Amino acid sequence: MALIIQKFGGTSVANPEKIKAVAARVMKKAREGNSMVVVLSAMSGETNRFVDLAHQMQDHPDPREFDMLMATGEQVTIALFAMAVKAAGLDAISLLGDQVKIKTDSLHTKARIKEIDTDLIRKYHNQGKIVVVAGFQGVTEDDHITTLGRGGSDTTAVALAAALKADACEIFTDVEGVYTTDPNICNKARKIEKITYDEMLELASLGAKVLDIRSVSFAKRYKVPLHVRSTFTESEGTWVVEEDQQMESLPVSGVTYNKNEARITITKVPDTPGIASRIFSPIADAGIVVDVIIQNTHMDALTDMTFTVPSADYDQAMEIVAQIAKDINAESFSGDKDIAKVSIVGVGMRNHTGIATTMFKVLADEGINILMISTSEIKVSCVIEEKYTELAVRSLHDAFGLDQDNSKKTV
Amino acid sequence: MALIIQKFGGTSVANPEKIKAVAARVMKKAREGNSMVVVLSAMSGETNRFVDLAHQMQDHPDPREFDMLMATGEQVTIALFAMAVKAAGLDAISLLGDQVKIKTDSLHTKARIKEIDTDLIRKYHNQGKIVVVAGFQGVTEDDHITTLGRGGSDTTAVALAAALKADACEIFTDVEGVYTTDPNICNKARKIEKITYDEMLELASLGAKVLDIRSVSFAKRYKVPLHVRSTFTESEGTWVVEEDQQMESLPVSGVTYNKNEARITITKVPDTPGIASRIFSPIADAGIVVDVIIQNTHMDALTDMTFTVPSADYDQAMEIVAQIAKDINAESFSGDKDIAKVSIVGVGMRNHTGIATTMFKVLADEGINILMISTSEIKVSCVIEEKYTELAVRSLHDAFGLDQDNSKKTV
Numbered sequence: 155m156a157l158i159i160q161k162f163g164g165t166s167v168a169n170p171e172k173i174k175a176v177a178a179r180v181m182k183k184a185r186e187g188n189s190m191v192v193v194l195s196a197m198s199g200e201t202n203r204f205v206d207l208a209h210q211m212q213d214h215p216d217p218r219e220f221d222m223l224m225a226t227g228e229q230v231t232i233a234l235f236a237m238a239v240k241a242a243g244l245d246a247i248s249l250l251g252d253q254v255k256i257k258t259d260s261l262h263t264k265a266r267i268k269e270i271d272t273d274l275i276r277k278y279h280n281q282g283k284i285v286v287v288a289g290f291q292g293v294t295e296d297d298h299i300t301t302l303g304r305g306g307s308d309t310t311a312v313a314l315a316a317a318l319k320a321d322a323c324e325i326f327t328d329v330e331g332v333y334t335t336d337p338n339i340c341n342k343a344r345k346i347e348k349i350t351y352d353e354m355l356e357l358a359s360l361g362a363k364v365l366d367i368r369s370v371s372f373a374k375r376y377k378v379p380l381h382v383r384s385t386f387t388e389s390e391g392t393w394v395v396e397e398d399q400q401m402e403s404l405p406v407s408g409v410t411y412n413k414n415e416a417r418i419t420i421t422k423v424p425d426t427p428g429i430a431s432r433i434f435s436p437i438a439d440a441g442i443v444v445d446v447i448i449q450n451t452h453m454d455a456l457t458d459m460t461f462t463v464p465s466a467d468y469d470q471a472m473e474i475v476a477q478i479a480k481d482i483n484a485e486s487f488s489g490d491k492d493i494a495k496v497s498i499v500g501v502g503m504r505n506h507t508g509i510a511t512t513m514f515k516v517l518a519d520e521g522i523n524i525l526m527i528s529t530s531e532i533k534v535s536c537v538i539e540e541k542y543t544e545l546a547v548r549s550l551h552d553a554f555g556l557d558q559d560n561s562k563k564t565v
Numbered sequence: 566m567a568l569i570i571q572k573f574g575g576t577s578v579a580n581p582e583k584i585k586a587v588a589a590r591v592m593k594k595a596r597e598g599n600s601m602v603v604v605l606s607a608m609s610g611e612t613n614r615f616v617d618l619a620h621q622m623q624d625h626p627d628p629r630e631f632d633m634l635m636a637t638g639e640q641v642t643i644a645l646f647a648m649a650v651k652a653a654g655l656d657a658i659s660l661l662g663d664q665v666k667i668k669t670d671s672l673h674t675k676a677r678i679k680e681i682d683t684d685l686i687r688k689y690h691n692q693g694k695i696v697v698v699a700g701f702q703g704v705t706e707d708d709h710i711t712t713l714g715r716g717g718s719d720t721t722a723v724a725l726a727a728a729l730k731a732d733a734c735e736i737f738t739d740v741e742g743v744y745t746t747d748p749n750i751c752n753k754a755r756k757i758e759k760i761t762y763d764e765m766l767e768l769a770s771l772g773a774k775v776l777d778i779r780s781v782s783f784a785k786r787y788k789v790p791l792h793v794r795s796t797f798t799e800s801e802g803t804w805v806v807e808e809d810q811q812m813e814s815l816p817v818s819g820v821t822y823n824k825n826e827a828r829i830t831i832t833k834v835p836d837t838p839g840i841a842s843r844i845f846s847p848i849a850d851a852g853i854v855v856d857v858i859i860q861n862t863h864m865d866a867l868t869d870m871t872f873t874v875p876s877a878d879y880d881q882a883m884e885i886v887a888q889i890a891k892d893i894n895a896e897s898f899s900g901d902k903d904i905a906k907v908s909i910v911g912v913g914m915r916n917h918t919g920i921a922t923t924m925f926k927v928l929a930d931e932g933i934n935i936l937m938i939s940t941s942e943i944k945v946s947c948v949i950e951e952k953y954t955e956l957a958v959r960s961l962h963d964a965f966g967l968d969q970d971n972s973k974k975t976v
Contacts, residue, residue, distance in 0.1 A: 170618060170621035170622060173622065174622070204641075207581060207641075207645055208644075208645070208648060210581035211581060211584065211585070211645050211648035211649045211652060212648040212649070212651060212652040213652070215648050216647065216648055216651050218658075219644045219645075219647045219648045219651070219658075219659055220644070220648075222640060222643070222644035222647075222659050222661075223640070223641055223644035223645065225640070226637035226640045226641050229633060229634070229636070229637045229640075230615075230618075230634055230637050232633070233619075233630045233631070233633035233634035234618055234619070234622050234630075234634065236627065236630045236633075237619060237622035237623040237626050237627055237630050237631075238622045238623070240623060240627050240630070241622060241623040241624070247629075248630055248633050250633075250710075252663075253708055297664055299661075
């Protein structure tokens with residue numbers, strides 16, 4: 155008998171029939187003797203409906219009131235889900251963020267969980283109930299409703315798993331797990347059986363959408379075993395766990411890409427101390443997140459500064475850069491939206507030499523020019539022309555042997 | 566400067582445009598220096614949507630989970646409303662039943678308010694905020710969300726007015742106020758300027774739908790001045806207040822009717838002690854509310870028992886009666902759904918003789934047969950054949966002079 159957290163997203167609970175199907179799945183686990191906590195998102199479509207309503211009221215909806223509105227989505231789902239369980243013969247109770255006492259800070263629309271009270275959940279478990287918790291929401295010390303932002307229901311599930319010392323935290327999605335790369339552009343992509351928190355963090359931050367980065371980071375901190383699996387099949391998905399010896403046999407675990415970045419270059423900037431700060435402070439002040447930064451120094455004490463920003467922020471960033479270039483006497487500046495970032499990730503990289511070199515060679519062999527490079531201990535990212543994205547991903551996937559069954563590695 | 570409660574129902578907040586219009590109206594009062602509390606219902610249509618969803622999950626939705634679901638309707642409206650106020654330049658904050666601490670008993674789907682904490686509302690008033698409260702909902706001592714049942718938002722408004730000792734509690738509806746009778750069937754119907762709690766209670770219980778009986782009864786107990794008025798015009802509506810001397814000049818204040826009752830007769834029942842209890846206990850046990858009861862005694866120690874029940878409960882009541890009739894050796898039983906109850910109401914009745922007689926004569930003059938009669942201190946009800954309803958209402962309205970302007974009475 156185990157304590158299991160199961161989180162289902164909006165597409166898994168999109169209508170009454172799907173809610174019943176999910177309830178049946180949870181009840182099967184409960185009937186096997188497990189104590190179940192189910193974390194649910196809003197029915198898919200509801201979030202967009204609320205965002206639309208809010209923007210009809212106010213150009214920039216008040217964050218506190220926005221959370222008040224958004225939190226109703228999960229409330230609907232948990233109530234319907236508890237009814238479905240009861241109709242099918244087991245007992246259940248739905249709980250809101252503030253009923254569980256999922257205490258957060260006051261950063262409305264992207265609050266962070268500070269503390270979770272487990273008493274109420276344990277009480278209902280002792281009464282044999284399936285506990286159904288609204289994902290994505292919490293409550294401040296002052297009793298205001300907050301929401302946790304993008305991927306918030308994943309965070310709720312992981313935080314509950316940590317607080318309850320759950321045996322597993324299962325995140326159900328519409329894919330079978332984490333893949334070696336995007337199956338949509340590479341038909342040799344394989345489901346990964348086991349991956350480390352750090353690798354998953356890199357993959358999530360590099361654009362893999364299956365898990366939100368915040369929940370992975372939470373899971374890592376509290377050593378919560380995450381199981382990413384499909385709502386629609388019974389097969390095992392991908393376990394995200396602590397690193398162990400066996401996991402390092404292959405240097406690269408996955409290839410990922412991100413087409414939603416744009417590159418900006420400021421040319422021939424006087425290379426004086428503090429110049430980076432003068433360039434990037436105004437951009438940061440505008441709330442724009444800069445990703446890769448490359449600085450090339452010329453012989454004549456002039457430097458070129460190249461960096462990437464999210465495509466959505468490109469126009470605003472270019473306006474700011476125009477002003478900066480003038481202020482610092484740069485020769486010129488330019489931008490390019492048709493770029494992509496392709497990355498390889500793997501904890502095994504730490505014990506293998508020449509991984510980056512292999513990557514550069516693979517790209518070169520395909521005639522793909524590398525525009526920028528960025529590395530960390532367990533990943534190498536190359537910015538390339540966008541049109542080569544799929545080719546680059548497939549070539550790297552092949553070159554690092556990801557198409558082969560490496561299950562011995564992940565046992 | 567006054568403290569004013571304004572309650573708007575679902576049709577008044579049915580979409581973003583209407584919410585903005587209502588917000589503008591509330592803000593006008595706020596700008597005049599009044600402290601405002603706004604109580605809102607769910608957007609019209611939402612309640613039905615939720616009821617439908619719930620019944621797709623469970624034949625008899627769990628009451629606790631049903632309340633969890635239903636309470637989201639008002640939560641959406643108050644959040645959107647607060648945004649609308651903020652967008653238009655004033656400050657506002659939305660509050661849920663459990664945030665205000667509207668404490669109720671545990672009777673889910675029809676909970677009763679036990680206690681209201683006014684501290685939070687006063688705090689926000691002191692900060693110059695318009696306080697927007699979710700109608701229809703409360704919270705139990707154990708932190709479960711409850712709803713107050715039919716007319717629940719009216720009850721919330723009146724209870725808040727009582728707790729806050731508000732100067733007025735304004736209930737906005739889609740009609741201009743309380744009318745001397747239904748304008749849809751009598752074009753001489755006039756808006757009443759002032760009516761007593763007791764009269765309003767009789768009208769509400771007799772089928773007038775403008776105010777829920779529970780909120781009127783609450784208003785009476787705590788002497789809350791109620792103002793029933795239209796969302797769509799600026800004109801004064803009807804004040805529901807304590808009785809004063811000037812109000813008794815006319816014996817009848819209003820004529821009302823109810824077509825949603827059915828009549829059941831059990832014929833030749835042995836007239837023994839306790840027979841009424843043997844008949845009505847099983848009906849009450851089935852949750853069916855019996856309204857008018859008439860007992861005719863025959864010479865031969867047999868009696869006929871006639872009573873009315875809501876039409877919706879007619880079939881179930883007839884099944885129960887079939888069994889009862891057999892058990893008590895009644896000769897036969899019969900039912901009739903084509904009846905209506907027409908009533909005249911007025912506190913002035915107490916000081917005028919012959920009001921009931923006049924009513925009977927008016928009906929007789931129109932050739933309308935009276936099937937049952939029921940009276941209280943301030944009302945007379947006659948059950949008649951349904952097809953005569955409109956004729957009866959118009960004749961009584963004329964006969965008691967309700968078509969004339971009696972504003973001197975209501976100054």
